[in-house]
Amino acid sequence: MSAYIQLATPMTSVECLLDALADVGCSPVVAQVAGQSGTRATAGSSQSGATSQVINLDSTGTASLVWAPTGFRLEARGAAASKFEQSWLRKVAERYDFHRAAKEQRLADGQRLAAEEERRRLVEAQRHAVIEAAKKQGYRIEERQEQGCIRLVLSKRVY
Amino acid sequence: MRDDHVVNVARCLLRSSTNGPGERFVLWVQGCPLHCPGCWNPDTWSPSPRELIRVTALGNQILEEMPIDGVTFTGGEPFAQAEVLAELAERLRTHDLSLMAFTGYELEELTDHHQQRLLGLLDIVVTGRFIREMKADGLLWRGSSNQKVHLLSDRHRGLDMSAGDHPIAEIVITDIGTSVVTGFPDAGLLHELGTARKSQP
Numbered sequence: 001m002s003a004y005i006q007l008a009t010p011m012t013s014v015e016c017l018l019d020a021l022a023d024v025g026c027s028p029v030v031a032q033v034a035g036q037s038g039t040r041a042t043a044g045s046s047q048s049g050a051t052s053q054v055i056n057l058d059s060t061g062t063a064s065l066v067w068a069p070t071g072f073r074l075e076a077r078g079a080a081a082s083k084f085e086q087s088w089l090r091k092v093a094e095r096y097d098f099h100r101a102a103k104e105q106r107l108a109d110g111q112r113l114a115a116e117e118e119r120r121r122l123v124e125a126q127r128h129a130v131i132e133a134a135k136k137q138g139y140r141i142e143e144r145q146e147q148g149c150i151r152l153v154l155s156k157r158v159y
Numbered sequence: 160m161r162d163d164h165v166v167n168v169a170r171c172l173l174r175s176s177t178n179g180p181g182e183r184f185v186l187w188v189q190g191c192p193l194h195c196p197g198c199w200n201p202d203t204w205s206p207s208p209r210e211l212i213r214v215t216a217l218g219n220q221i222l223e224e225m226p227i228d229g230v231t232f233t234g235g236e237p238f239a240q241a242e243v244l245a246e247l248a249e250r251l252r253t254h255d256l257s258l259m260a261f262t263g264y265e266l267e268e269l270t271d272h273h274q275q276r277l278l279g280l281l282d283i284v285v286t287g288r289f290i291r292e293m294k295a296d297g298l299l300w301r302g303s304s305n306q307k308v309h310l311l312s313d314r315h316r317g318l319d320m321s322a323g324d325h326p327i328a329e330i331v332i333t334d335i336g337t338s339v340v341t342g343f344p345d346a347g348l349l350h351e352l353g354t355a356r357k358s359q360p
Contacts, residue, residue, distance in 0.1 A: 122336040130330050130338070133351035140324060146174065148334040153176055154348070155326045158299040 009071045009089065011096045014053060016103055017065070017072060020095035021055070024088070028065075029056045057084055123150065164243045165211040169203040169235055173224050177329045177342025179259040179283060179300065180318055181228025184221045185341070188244070191236035193263040197291035199302070203235035214243055218250040229257030229282070238262050241273035248280035257314055259283040261300075266309065282314040296345035299325050 011017050014030065021028050031054045055072065057063040063080035065072040076084040127150050134141050139154040169187040172178075178185045190206035191198075198204070212220075221230055230251055237244055237260045248258050258281045262269070265286050269278055278284065287306035295304045299320055310316065328344035330352075340352065 119334070119336055123332055123334065126332050126336060126338055130332070130352065134330075134348060136351055137345065137347045139328070139348065142326075150332040151174070152330045152332070153326045154328040154330070154342075154344070155324045156297065156328075156345070157323060158297045158325045158327060159322050 009073065009093065011065075011093065012071045013096075013100060013103065014055075016096050016099040017055065017092075019099040020092050021057070023095040023099075024091050026057055030054070031056060127152070164214050164246060166214060166217055166240060166243045166247065167206070167208055167235075168210045168212050168217070169200070170210075171220070172331070172339070172341060174227065175231070175329060175341055176326045178231040178233065178261075179229060179257070180315055181257065182226075183229045183231045183257070183259070184224050184227055185231045185233060186217075186221075187233050188235035188237050188240050190239050191234055191263065192239060193236060193288060195263060195289040195291075197294065198289055200235070206239070214246045214250070218247055221251065221256075222254060225254070227256070229259060232258075232260040234261070236263055238264055238269055238271075238274050238277065241269075241271060241277045245273055245277040245280060248277060252280060257282050259285075261285045263288045278311065282310070282312045284309050284311060296343075296347075297327075298343070299327065300343065302343060 011020075018028060018030070053067045055065040057065065057076075058080060060080070062078050063074075063076040063084040066075050067073075074084060074089055130152055131141055131143075134152065134154050137156075139156050142153040142155070144151040144153065166186075167189040169189040171187070172185040174182050175185045176182055187200065187203060189203050189209040191204045192206075194201075194204055221227075232244055232248075244260075251258060260277070260281055260283075262284060263286075266278075266284070269275065285300050285306055285308050287301075287303070290303045290305050293303040293305050295302075298304060298306075300308055308320065310318070326342070328340065328342040328348060330338055330340050332338045340349070344352075
């Protein structure tokens with residue numbers, strides 16, 4: 001008999017994994033297993049803390065996804081082993097990838113929006129500073145919005 | 160083909176109302192042999208190619224900005240590229256645009272055939288070196304009091320250049336937060352803007 005040992009899957013995000021499991025018809029229960037301080041999440045994982053997480057896939061506790069150092073590992077015994085096997089895991093992995101990509105897109109959108117907001121804040125601060133400077137120097141200010149730019153036309157008495 | 164000539168360009172501003180009368184496209188050319196101490200734009204002195212744009216392409220770019228009232232050539236020294244700017248001016252003339260130039264030369268120094276040709280196409284020219292000792296604030300379209308505004312055609316005969324409020328400086332803040340000051344900002348404003356910039360977060 002040769003060894004066949006299921007190592008950790010590359011699924012590291014609990015949030016995405018739970019979404020994926022829901023997609024394949026599972027209503028898992030997440031349990032925290034304390035005292036396994038050696039099983040920390042890897043970078044990019046939504047896991048945190050020193051405790052390990054177990055996602056129970058059925059009510060009997062015979063099938064679970066157990067956090068291993070680099071991802072969740074499928075553990076199924078008895079009759080559950082025929083249900084929760086590689087092809088099932090592949091479906092979960094596909095849905096996981098979908099949710100992971102969506103999550104990354106949301107994060108990217110969030111970062112983009114934050115960057116845009118920061119730019120808007122800088123532009124407004126600059127506009128305010130310029131207007132204050134011009135007022136202080138006695139200029140009359142006309143403001144125009146053109147092609148995404150702010151144009152401040154400053155008039156003053158000439159001789 | 161004459162239209163294949165290129166203009167050595169330092170930069171453009173699509174619209175300005177402080178570089179001549181009305182709304183104008185402003186073209187800063189690259190290269191100036193005069194090197195006036197205290198010049199606003201010493202980065203435009205070198206005649207080395209900066210951005211070489213064909214006359215036809217530049218003309219098209221300007222006309223894309225229509226409706227505008229006119230085009231202003233500044234720099235740099237526009238009359239150091241008189242031949243190509245005259246070609247450009249001829250093209251723009253057919254679209255009834257007002258044409259203006261700032262030059263460090265006096266009128267009597269512009270004797271070259273191409274310079275005369277360019278002069279003949281302009282409505283307004285502001286002449287004279289910038290002389291730091293004669294620098295004055297509050298001069299319409301001029302940095303020092305020796306400089307003169309010449310109306311070369313009838314187009315702007317009724318132009319009000321008398322004492323009073325005129326747009327003399329403008330600041331463009333882009334959507335990414337860069338800003339440009341153009342026109343003839345006085346020293347006080349520049350000082351304030353410097354202070355303002357330092358106080359930016």
